[in-house]
Structure formats: C-alpha cells, structure tokens
Amino acid sequence: MNLIVQKFGGTSVRDAQRILNVARIITDTYQKGNNVVAVVSAQGDTTDDLIAKAMEINEHASKREMDVLLSTGEQISMSLLAMAIEKMGFPVISLTGWQAGFLTDSTHGAARIRRIHKERVDNELSKRNIVIIAGFQGMNRYDDITTLGRGGSDTSAVALAAALHADLCQIYTDVDGVYTADPRLVPEAHKMDEITYDEMLELATLGAGVLHNRSVEMAKKYNVNLEVLSSLTQNPGTKIKEVVKVEKMLIRGVARDNDVARISILGVPDLPGIAFKIFSRLAAKKVNVDIILQSIGRDDTKDISFTISRAHKEEALAVMEAINEQFGGKGVICDDNISKVSIVGAGMQSNPGVASKMFEALSEANINIQMISTSEIKISVLVALSDSDKAVNVIHDAFDL
Amino acid sequence: MNLIVQKFGGTSVRDAQRILNVARIITDTYQKGNNVVAVVSAQGDTTDDLIAKAMEINEHASKREMDVLLSTGEQISMSLLAMAIEKMGFPVISLTGWQAGFLTDSTHGAARIRRIHKERVDNELSKRNIVIIAGFQGMNRYDDITTLGRGGSDTSAVALAAALHADLCQIYTDVDGVYTADPRLVPEAHKMDEITYDEMLELATLGAGVLHNRSVEMAKKYNVNLEVLSSLTQNPGTKIKEVVKVEKMLIRGVARDNDVARISILGVPDLPGIAFKIFSRLAAKKVNVDIILQSIGRDDTKDISFTISRAHKEEALAVMEAINEQFGGKGVICDDNISKVSIVGAGMQSNPGVASKMFEALSEANINIQMISTSEIKISVLVALSDSDKAVNVIHDAFDL
Numbered sequence: 001m002n003l004i005v006q007k008f009g010g011t012s013v014r015d016a017q018r019i020l021n022v023a024r025i026i027t028d029t030y031q032k033g034n035n036v037v038a039v040v041s042a043q044g045d046t047t048d049d050l051i052a053k054a055m056e057i058n059e060h061a062s063k064r065e066m067d068v069l070l071s072t073g074e075q076i077s078m079s080l081l082a083m084a085i086e087k088m089g090f091p092v093i094s095l096t097g098w099q100a101g102f103l104t105d106s107t108h109g110a111a112r113i114r115r116i117h118k119e120r121v122d123n124e125l126s127k128r129n130i131v132i133i134a135g136f137q138g139m140n141r142y143d144d145i146t147t148l149g150r151g152g153s154d155t156s157a158v159a160l161a162a163a164l165h166a167d168l169c170q171i172y173t174d175v176d177g178v179y180t181a182d183p184r185l186v187p188e189a190h191k192m193d194e195i196t197y198d199e200m201l202e203l204a205t206l207g208a209g210v211l212h213n214r215s216v217e218m219a220k221k222y223n224v225n226l227e228v229l230s231s232l233t234q235n236p237g238t239k240i241k242e243v244v245k246v247e248k249m250l251i252r253g254v255a256r257d258n259d260v261a262r263i264s265i266l267g268v269p270d271l272p273g274i275a276f277k278i279f280s281r282l283a284a285k286k287v288n289v290d291i292i293l294q295s296i297g298r299d300d301t302k303d304i305s306f307t308i309s310r311a312h313k314e315e316a317l318a319v320m321e322a323i324n325e326q327f328g329g330k331g332v333i334c335d336d337n338i339s340k341v342s343i344v345g346a347g348m349q350s351n352p353g354v355a356s357k358m359f360e361a362l363s364e365a366n367i368n369i370q371m372i373s374t375s376e377i378k379i380s381v382l383v384a385l386s387d388s389d390k391a392v393n394v395i396h397d398a399f400d401l
Numbered sequence: 402m403n404l405i406v407q408k409f410g411g412t413s414v415r416d417a418q419r420i421l422n423v424a425r426i427i428t429d430t431y432q433k434g435n436n437v438v439a440v441v442s443a444q445g446d447t448t449d450d451l452i453a454k455a456m457e458i459n460e461h462a463s464k465r466e467m468d469v470l471l472s473t474g475e476q477i478s479m480s481l482l483a484m485a486i487e488k489m490g491f492p493v494i495s496l497t498g499w500q501a502g503f504l505t506d507s508t509h510g511a512a513r514i515r516r517i518h519k520e521r522v523d524n525e526l527s528k529r530n531i532v533i534i535a536g537f538q539g540m541n542r543y544d545d546i547t548t549l550g551r552g553g554s555d556t557s558a559v560a561l562a563a564a565l566h567a568d569l570c571q572i573y574t575d576v577d578g579v580y581t582a583d584p585r586l587v588p589e590a591h592k593m594d595e596i597t598y599d600e601m602l603e604l605a606t607l608g609a610g611v612l613h614n615r616s617v618e619m620a621k622k623y624n625v626n627l628e629v630l631s632s633l634t635q636n637p638g639t640k641i642k643e644v645v646k647v648e649k650m651l652i653r654g655v656a657r658d659n660d661v662a663r664i665s666i667l668g669v670p671d672l673p674g675i676a677f678k679i680f681s682r683l684a685a686k687k688v689n690v691d692i693i694l695q696s697i698g699r700d701d702t703k704d705i706s707f708t709i710s711r712a713h714k715e716e717a718l719a720v721m722e723a724i725n726e727q728f729g730g731k732g733v734i735c736d737d738n739i740s741k742v743s744i745v746g747a748g749m750q751s752n753p754g755v756a757s758k759m760f761e762a763l764s765e766a767n768i769n770i771q772m773i774s775t776s777e778i779k780i781s782v783l784v785a786l787s788d789s790d791k792a793v794n795v796i797h798d799a800f801d802l
Contacts, residue, residue: 054480054481057417057481057484058484058485062483062487075472079466080454080470083459083462086463094469143500
C-alpha cells in the first residue's frame with residue numbers, strides 16, 4: 001500500500017463545486033488502494049477577507065494575533081473538504097496544524113517547521129482514514145498558533161511527506177505542470193515530464209511561480225518525490241526528483257522576472273572592504289540582493305551594480321546614497337525599467353556553447369544585454385523591460401524547447 | 402486586585418465598531434486595577450454563514466467536522482478583539498478553547514466541560530495580560546475540537562469564573578438586565594437590581610431568554626457572582642447571587658413561553674405503570690416533557706395531559722397513538738395554540754395568597770386557565786395563545802411589579 005500526500009491550493013478549493021472536485025481526486029486515489037493525506041490551503045479569497053477585517057480594526061496588529069486569525073482559513077477549508085468526503089461515503093478526519101503535530105519555531109507569520117509529531121496522523125492512517133490537514137500552520141512550544149508564511153502549504157505538504165516517508169507528494173494547482181517557459185508568453189512552450197530539484201529551484205527563484213522554493217529545497221533535502229499537476233484536468237503533471245531520465249536536453253526552461261531594479265554606485269574608491277560595507281548594510285535593512293556585478297578597478301575607483309526586488313528600492317537607495325557620501329563616490333543610479341531573463345538546465349556547465357547561443361539569439365533580435373550572471377545551472381541576463389517578451393521567445397526558439 | 406470574567410455575545414462583537422466598543426469596556430475594567438478575562442462568541446451571523454457553507458456541501462456532515470468548522474467563528478472574533486485592545490496600547494493575548502484548557506467530553510455539538518486546566522490563563526494573568534478566550538468551544542481527551550452547544554459561551558464564562566475563583570462574572574448582552582416581564586410586552590416592566598439563582602433559573606426556563614439555564618445552574622453550583630448587563634449602555638445590570646437583599650417583594654417576574662404544545666391521551670385504563678410507560682417512551686425519543694397533569698380516575702379510566710416544545714409534537718404524537726392503541730384508550734388530542742404564563746418568586750411558597758391573586762387577575766380579564774402547575778418558586782398556567790399578552794400584563798399589574 002502506497003502513501004500519497006496531496007496538496008490543494010486555494011483556487012482548487014475556492015467554492016463548494018471545487019471542493020467536491022478535490023474530494024473526488026482524493027477518494028479516487030484512496031480507492032486505488034493508497035493511503036491518502038491531503039494538505040489544504042484556505043479557500044480562494046478567505047485570507048484576503050480576514051486581513052481586511054483585521055486592517056479595519058488595527059493596521060499594526062501583532063503577528064501572533066494575525067496568525068490566530070489567518071489560521072482559521074485552512075480550518076474552514078479542511079472541515080468542508082472532510083464533509084465532502086464524508087458525503088461520498090469514505091472514512092475521513094480533518095486535523096489542524098497543531099493536531100497534526102506541526103511543531104514550529106516562534107517566528108509568527110514566517111515560522112519554520114522544527115519537527116512533526118506524526119503519531120496522530122499515523123494513528124488515523126492505520127485506521128484507513130483519509131486525513132485532511134490544514135496547511136500553512138503549526139504550533140510553537142508555548143502552544144501558540146503559528147503560520148509558515150508565503151508558500152506555507154506547499155512546505156507543509158513536503159515536510160509531512162518527508163516525515164511520513166510518503167511514496168509521493170502531489171502538489172495540485174491551477175496549472176498542469178512545469179513548462180519550458182510561461183505559456184502565456186511563449187505559445188510554443190511545452191510541459192516537462194520530469195525535472196531535477198536543482199532545476200526546479202532555479203526556475204522557482206526565477207519567477208516560474210508554480211511551486212515555492214522553500215518546499216523544493218525541503219523536497220531535495222529529504223528526497224521527497226514531488227509531482228506538480230492540475231486539479232482541474234486529468235493530464236499527467238511534472239515529476240520533480242533527484243535524477244531525471246531525459247538527460248539529452250541541456251536547457252530545461254526559460255524564466256523571466258520583471259520584479260527587478262538595478263542600482264549602481266559609481267566611482268567609489270577601489271579599497272578592500274567597500275563591497276562588504278555595502279552588502280552588510282543592505283542585509284541589515286533586510287534587502288535581498290540578487291545579481292552583483294563589480295567593474296574592474298580603473299584610476300583607483302570602481303563601479304558596483306546589483307539587482308534587488310522593486311519593493312526594496314527606497315531602502316537600498318538610502319543606504320547607497322549614504323555610502324556614496326561617506327566614500328566620495330560619483331553618484332548612485334537606479335533603473336527599474338528592466339527584466340531578468342534566464343535559462344536553466346543541469347547540463348549547462350559542461351557545454352560552453354550554451355551561453356554564446358543565448359547571447360547570439362539576443363543579439364540577432366537586436367536586444368541589448370545590460371548585465372550577465374551565471375551559476376552552475378543557469379544563465380541570467382538583464383534586458384530592457386520592453387525587450388523582455390521578445391527575449392523569452394527568441395531564447396525559447398534558439399534552444400528548440 | 403479583583404479578577405473579573407466578562408462575556409460578550411455575538412451581537413456585542415458583530416462588526417469593527419462594536420468590537421472597539423467591547424475593547425473599551427474591557428480596558429476600562431483593566432485600568433481600574435482589575436485582572437480581566439473576556440470570553441467571546443462568534444460575530445453576529447458568522448455561525449449561520451458557516452452552517453450555510455457546510456449545508457451546501459453535505460447536509461448530514463458529522464458533528465465532529467461541524468465542530469471543527471464552527472469553532473473558527475470564535476477564533477476569528479477573539480483575535481479581532483485582541484487586535485482592538487492592542488491598538489489601545491494594553492497587553493493582551495487571545496486563546497482558543499483548547500489553549501485555555503477547556504477539557505470536555507466527546508459529545509460533539511453539545512459537549513460538557515469536564516475540567517479546566519487553568520495553568521495557561523493563570524500564567525497570562527500573572528503577567529498582567531488581558532486574556533481573551535473563545536467561548537463555546539473546548540477539546541476532548543483525543544485532542545479533537547468540541548463545541549458546547551446552545552448557550553455555550555455563557556457556560557464557558559461561568560465555568561472559567563468558577564475555575565479561576567473570579568470575583569465577578571459579567572454577562573454582557575444586548576439587554577441591560579433581567580426584567581420583571583418582557584419589556585416589549587409589558588411597558589411597565591422594570592429591571593431588577595438583584596435576583597437569586599433559583600429565580601433566574603425559573604425565569605430562564607420559562608422563556609425570559611437573557612441567560613442560558615446551563616450557565617445559571619453552574620453559577621449556582623459553584624457560587625459564582627453573576628451580573629447581566631448591556632454592552633451598549635452604561636446602565637447597571639442585574640446581579641444574580643445566592644441571597645438577595647430585597648426580600649420584601651415576593652413575586653420577581655412574569656415570564657411567558659409560546660413554544661408549547663399540549664398533548665392529552667383520553668380514557669386509558671387506570672392501572673399502575675401506565676404513566677411510566679408513556680414517559681419512558683417519550684424519554685427514549687428524547688422528548689422533554691414540561692408540565693404533566695393526570696385526571697382523577699373515574700370508571701377505571703383516566704386522562705393524562707402534558708406539555709412539550711412544539712418541535713417535538715410529531716414524535717410525541719406518534720408515541721401516544723401507539724400507547725392509545727395498545728391500551729385501548731379513547732384517543733389522543735393535541736393543542737399547540739396555547740401559551741404558558743408564569744410568575745416566579747422565592748417567597749411564594751409561604752404566601753398562599755399568591756396563587757389566588759394570579760387566578761383572580763386572569764378571571765377578571767376573562768382569561769380561561771387550561772392547566773396549572775406549581776413549584777416552590779413558580780406558578781405556571783396554560784392559556785389560549787390569543788390571551789397570552791393580556792395575561793402577562795394583568796398579572797404584572799396585579800402584583801405591582
């Protein structure tokens with residue numbers, strides 16, 4: 001008998017019709033002789049509605065009380081889903097995060113799972129119950145309710161699959177898998193049957209948006225077999241695992257991220273420690289820096305550029321203006337009219353032709369590359385925002401994805 | 402330092418405005434140097450909305466899953482109330498039923514409180530936190546969420562006041578106390594300053610509707626000082642305690658209950674055990690019987706009449722028809738066009754004039770009495786539904802309430 005963990009996001013359970021549909025997926029899996037644990041998010045707009053209720057009363061409510069409030073969202077959807085399964089005549093029980101033994105740290109709003117006390121879930125499974133669990137939530141060691149923050153339900157599902165040694169963790173969403181590029185952008189994009197954890201990580205970071213990074217990292221760490229598939233179609237999804245069968249294709253996908261701002265500081269002294277000063281101060285302001293580029297020193301000064309999420313533009317500029325003044329730089333400039341386009345693939349490093357092929361495709365399309373960054377399994381370029389769509393398409397074509 | 406438990410019903414927290422108002426009542430009490438624990442119900446229509454969501458999916462959902470669903474209502478209101486108190490700058494923490502240590506039996510939907518593990522609440526109070534607790538809910542010994550059923554939040558508040566040895570338990574509602582009669586019915590009705598537990602119990606049973614019986618029984622048992630008052634006015638409420646100061650007034654109030662049906666079985670054999678057979682079969686069908694009247698036996702047969710809630714009419718009639726057939730009775734009749742009007746007062750028993758004064762008032766108003774029932778502290782009569790309003794008024798007048 002196999003144990004399968006299935007995760008259903010907010011759009012998959014947004015109304016009674018969708019809940020009954022999800023109940024059908026779960027009971028089909030169960031009827032095939034599997035044990036099933038389903039992790040469920042809050043319904044559609046529930047979380048937003050609860051936040052609006054809180055804002056009406058207190059715009060600066062404590063994160064502890066926000067967690068108490070928001071955790072009701074999954075508690076509602078899990079009980080409704082259990083009722084739908086009861087109606088179909090199957091044995092089922094719903095469990096909140098704390099009932100299911102999700103012990104977290106005390107970082108309300110962005111808690112990390114410390115341990116899963118799986119006795120209750122094991123016990124229910126041994127009775128052949130279908131177990132429905134509230135995603136996104138847990139309890140700290142003081143018995144306070146916590147939430148896991150963005151992508152929390154994916155993380156709940158993967159962590160539970162790891163703890164229970166599940167045979168498979170299926171992430172049901174509103175797309176039917178991982179594509180070689182965003183299909184809304186590139187009509188020729190196709191779904192991949194398989195992809196490695198590392199490739200998925202790069203694609204997730206780069207804005208593919210199917211699966212949250214945290215859950216992929218955890219799946220890689222505990223070697224959880226993941227599958228991304230749609231709750232609305234019967235199509236096979238994309239399997240994410242350590243080693244994939246098809247190795248011949250070097251480039252797995254093209255991703256694009258428009259939430260990018262580039263900041264440059266010009267003409268700062270070429271002294272040891274200046275980069276450290278910049279990036280430690282940004283870190284202190286909780287500004288996540290993505291690509292970093294430093295020009296080769298000339299006439300005792302250098303230029304340093306980096307990219308950040310647009311949301312952090314003001315904080316980052318303030319830090320850089322202060323640095324510029326302190327070290328007598330030649331000014332700070334910012335450009336947020338840009339886009340980051342990346343190719344991802346495990347075989348990239350050992351194939352030197354990949355980068356040049358990408359740059360050639362961009363050049364032929366007359367797209368200027370503003371910055372380049374490479375890692376073992378990806379190459380990212382910054383281009384003008386207006387060139388972004390075209391860049392994704394010409395790269396996708398160049399690699400015959 | 403006094404410890405005060407305050408309970409706020411669903412209408413008291415139905416929107417952001419009302420929640421802020423309740424937060425003011427709590428923080429005013431706290432600022433006077435008291436420790437405060439507030440027990441809160443679900444907002445206004447939340448429970449009905451949640452039930453509607455469930456019905457859309459499964460009209461016969463298990464009570465366990467209904468409890469999971471419904472308990473989110475108080476969890477939402479308690480966190481919003483805590484946020485309102487945070488906004489006013491006071492230290493506060495909200496706790497669900499299970500966090501506050503409410504251990505119940507496993508009767509989902511109508512659980513009984515078994516014990517309150519008060520360590521967490523004590524601990525929060527010792528830090529001078531205001532503690533907000535979800536009423537109506539608890540946890541059984543398997544860590545499953547339970548709800549207490551009707552009047553549950555009142556019961557939560559009184560049980561907690563008993564466990565914490567609180568100095569006072571204030572029940573905030575949308576009326577400002579207990580009246581000598583329903584003010585919508587009897588314009589001269591006035592609010593009582595004090596009333597005994599027993600009188601309150603009779604009034605509650607008789608349909609005064611201010612406070613649930615279960616909570617008054619518990620308050621009497623553990624000698625909890627209760628006060629019923631309005632969250633919308635500053636008026637003093639009604640205190641409910643073991644012995645009240647004002648003993649001179651014999652009759653404390655007039656109550657009326659229109660949810661009554663009278664069933665009579667005619668001409669059954671006057672044999673021992675017939676009453677037992679009737680009422681044990683009704684009990685087996687969970688039909689609560691209120692007043693019972695048996696005629697004096699004549700020609701070896703007798704008539705037995707009793708009253709029940711209208712909701713149980715069909716079950717009761719079915720039982721009685723079977724009895725009638727089995728014992729060769731002369732038929733079963735039912736009247737639900739009636740009303741029960743009662744007077745309540747602790748000094749009644751030692752004053753034989755009370756009953757006759759009540760009957761005289763009804764007689765003068767030309768109101769026919771269909772059935773009479775008396776206890777130590779109340780006299781109830783059944784009258785035609787059309788006479789009910791008039792009956793309440795003439796009795797209220799006769800006793801100068």
